[in-house]
Amino acid sequence: MLCVPSRNRKALADERGSAVVGFCAIAPLLTFVFVLIVQIATLCMDQVTLSMAAHEGARATSTMFSSSADGVSAADKVMKMRGARGENTRFSVKQQKRGTLMYVMFTAQESFHISLLNRDILLSATARVVDERAL
Secondary structure, three states: OOOOOOOOHHHHHOOOOHHHHHHHHHHHHHHHHHHHHHHHHHHHHHHHHHHHHHHHHHHHHHOOOOOHHHHHHHHHHHHHHOOOOOOOEEEEEEEEEEOOEEEEEEEEEEEEEEOOOOEEEEEEEEEEEEOHHHO
16 A cells, blocks of 8 residues: 555644644643742742741830740731641740850741642741840
């Protein structure tokens, strides 16, 4: 059997629909990249919020006539005000002596679940301020 060239070259040269095929091949990759960018942006925003909460908690803890509960309350208020999820947030307060000064070390930690990667990520922020109560 001989291969006979097609007599309808116009139908073979028609490229309609080739863009749709190319888009269907690339669309899942584009969707994955977009969702990944959104997840990374959310994590960055949450890290900034944790840093702000740690700083505010350390500042509130170090003031005169305050306790670590006041710092935790101030940090929690920052987390809620910034719209952070705050479900898995842990705060810890430590005092540290360096030379003649006492410092308050305030740490805020929060774990997040990234559904796209099916992983848990622990974000942490620490702030250190001079303890005014020891002055």
